[in-house]
Amino acid sequence: MEAEKGYKNKERITLVAIVVLASVAVASLLVAFSYYCYIRNKVSKRLKSNKMVAFVENDGFGSLQVSSERGPLVFTFKQLHSATGGFSKSNVVGHGGFGLVYRGVLNDGTKVAIKFMDQAGKQGEEEFKMEVELLSRLHSPYLLDLIGYCSDNNHKLLVYEFVANGGLQEHLYPARVSSTVNVKLDWETRLRIALEAAKGLEYLHEHVNPPVIHRDFKSSNILLDKDFHAKVSDFGLAKLGSDKAGGHVSTRVLGTQGYVAPEYALTGHLTTKSDVYSYGVVLLELLTGRVPVDMKRPPGEGVLVSWALPRLTDREKVVQIMDPALEGQYLMKEAIQVAAIAAMCVQPEADYRPLMADVVQSLVPLVKSHRSSSKVASSSSFHSVRSPTARDLSKAVV
Ligand SMILES: Nc1ncnc2c1ncn2[C@@H]1O[C@H](COP(=O)(O)OP(=O)(O)OP(=O)(O)O)[C@@H](O)[C@H]1O
Ligand SMILES: [Mg+2]
Numbered sequence: 001m002e003a004e005k006g007y008k009n010k011e012r013i014t015l016v017a018i019v020v021l022a023s024v025a026v027a028s029l030l031v032a033f034s035y036y037c038y039i040r041n042k043v044s045k046r047l048k049s050n051k052m053v054a055f056v057e058n059d060g061f062g063s064l065q066v067s068s069e070r071g072p073l074v075f076t077f078k079q080l081h082s083a084t085g086g087f088s089k090s091n092v093v094g095h096g097g098f099g100l101v102y103r104g105v106l107n108d109g110t111k112v113a114i115k116f117m118d119q120a121g122k123q124g125e126e127e128f129k130m131e132v133e134l135l136s137r138l139h140s141p142y143l144l145d146l147i148g149y150c151s152d153n154n155h156k157l158l159v160y161e162f163v164a165n166g167g168l169q170e171h172l173y174p175a176r177v178s179s180t181v182n183v184k185l186d187w188e189t190r191l192r193i194a195l196e197a198a199k200g201l202e203y204l205h206e207h208v209n210p211p212v213i214h215r216d217f218k219s220s221n222i223l224l225d226k227d228f229h230a231k232v233s234d235f236g237l238a239k240l241g242s243d244k245a246g247g248h249v250s251t252r253v254l255g256t257q258g259y260v261a262p263e264y265a266l267t268g269h270l271t272t273k274s275d276v277y278s279y280g281v282v283l284l285e286l287l288t289g290r291v292p293v294d295m296k297r298p299p300g301e302g303v304l305v306s307w308a309l310p311r312l313t314d315r316e317k318v319v320q321i322m323d324p325a326l327e328g329q330y331l332m333k334e335a336i337q338v339a340a341i342a343a344m345c346v347q348p349e350a351d352y353r354p355l356m357a358d359v360v361q362s363l364v365p366l367v368k369s370h371r372s373s374s375k376v377a378s379s380s381s382f383h384s385v386r387s388p389t390a391r392d393l394s395k396a397v398v
Contacts, residue, residue, distance in 0.1 A: 072136035073148030077155050080104065080114055087116065093166065096220070098237060103162060111162040112147060116155075125151055132158070135236050138208060142200035144223055144233035163231060165224035168193060172219060172285055185228070187329035188370055190286045193230040194338070195363040197222050200232030201279055202356040205272040212236060213270055217278035218259045218292075219285050258292025258304065262348050273350040279359065280345025284308050287338060289323030305346050312343035334366055 083104035094101040099118040132149045150157040204212040214235045221234045261277035295302045311317035318339045
């Protein structure tokens with residue numbers, strides 16, 4: 001009897017233990033499952049947001065978010081026709097190798113620049129679209145945004161964001177191009193443009209895979225927004241332009257006279273270092289206020305690089321090549337440093353030229369220190385912050 005009682009007790013205890021263990025197991029399973037659901041939900045939310053925001057940058061232009069899923073907008077010819085007032089002459093803002101450039105306003109009020117490709121273009125529609133799709137995936141605050149395109153029948157048009165201040169060359173050589181611009185760019189603005197344009201090329205060369213070679217980097221392809229921030233334009237367009245002989249258009253194939261790296265001109269061998277050479281020429285334009293080629297100048301001064309290169313590394317000669325319009329604005333130290341960067345970029349031997357990342361690194365402290373020194377200069381009578389005046393120069397020359 002006693003033994004039977006003990007046996008029954010043991011049985012009950014075992015049963016309770018089994019029930020408790022089973023409940024614990026079920027509870028643990030439930031906890032594990034809810035945790036799994038929670039994690040899965042979190043991961044899928046993160047994936048979704050990563051897909052939407054491909055690029056977030058904040059470096060003085062405010063924060064920028066560009067959806068990686070944003071493709072180029074496709075416009076009908078009719079839409080662009082009405083955006084430009086029927087491609088009216090009064091809306092023409094320029095004429096380049098691609099064709100006429102019109103100012104336009106889209107239905108939602110966005111201001112755009114519309115490039116109407118010359119009919120001479122022989123590029124196939126598919127190639128045009130592929131190139132456009134490649135270009136619309138490149139996004140940086142230092143590159144001009146391609147908004148969309150139109151490829152209706154024989155009409156091929158590109159739609160870009162509109163910049164208020166046009167091309168850099170219009171501001172360096174105001175008398176030559178337009179009478180509406182009469183104040184030349186100051187030194188600080190030139191330094192900042194040099195840095196921002198360098199960042200644009202650095203993005204194309206080093207942040208894109210495979211790298212994009214601009215092929216036609218020049219002052220008219222650096223556009224200036226309302227606050228004179230620089231945006232590099234027309235990257236990749238070399239492939240799109242027509243190959244009509246003569247005039248502007250042949251520049252599409254060979255680059256533009258005065259900007260082309262010697263090895264590219266001689267052998268057709270194109271690398272990112274060819275862009276570095278062209279960048280060096282633009283830096284020389286910013287320093288000297290001279291166009292790359294001007295055969296009306298005295299003998300020996302017609303080609304900017306040949307005239308400037310021997311003077312760039314000589315302290316006293318740097319002063320002589322500076323744009324007279326910059327008089328009284330720059331520190332000699334700054335001019336010498338920018339001249340040294342330009343000298344390296346226009347080296348005839350491509351391997352001796354720096355990477356655009358090196359150029360950016362060298363310009364960043366200059367732009368920063370100029371900003372802070374000009375603050376000091378304007379808030380006190382700190383007269384050592386000035387470049388030589390004409391009188392100083394004549395003293396330096398003798
Ligand atoms: N997005 C834009 N916003 C405002 N003006 C523009 C824009 N794009 C071009 N322009 C104006 O149109 C002019 C011609 O530009 P375009 O790029 O067609 O020719 P280019 O730069 O002189 O030569 P290339 O065809 O060799 O690039 C520029 O100098 C500029 O004044
Ligand atoms: Mg251009």
